[in-house]
């Protein structure tokens with residue numbers, strides 16, 4: 001009796017997966033890399049969490065990693081700006097991800113721009129093991145330069161989604177996270193007091209107004 005019940009359950013789950021694929025267009029094809037990138041306040045982490053929650057709902061085994069550098073809210077949660085949290089494992093280096101990513105179907109990586117370059121090899125290794133890897137990260141830093149390993153991650157990804165915040169000055173699609181405070185250095189964690197999403201035109205104007213070096217940047 002027990003065996004029959006288990007078989008039926010397996011069949012039900014199998015049918016559910018197929019239905020899910022059919023409805024959403026998402027596939028359960030294992031071993032793939034997905035990147036969600038954009039400026040700050042563009043909804044990257046929300047999209048990562050949405051995909052992870054769907055995977056959890058489909059009874060897949062999942063784990064989320066983030067670099068220890070991002071301690072803005074909590075050491076153990078991936079927290080998006082709307083405080084929609086999923087528990088995560090903070091790691092110091094990209095290689096640590098391989099140590100923790102055992103017996104899982106889906107690996108989420110948040111704030112990927114802060115990881116070292118090993119993250120590229122790590123993501124390929126995971127995907128080659130048959131794991132779905134979903135990465136969220138800033139595509140550019142506050143100087144509108146590609147951020148850390150993100151360009152390489154975009155290159156090796158099977159699927160890329162670029163999300164956009166709204167320009168705080170004009171309401172168009174933003175493309176960069178403008179740092180409002182006069183502090184140098186690529187890594188400076190902050191929120192809306194320190195950063196604002198701007199479109200290309202408004203960013204150019206802002207640079208000309210505050211720095212006077214628009215010709216160097218563009």
Ligand SMILES: [Zn+2]
Pocket residue numbers: 167168169170171172198199200201202203
């Ligand atoms: Zn604008």
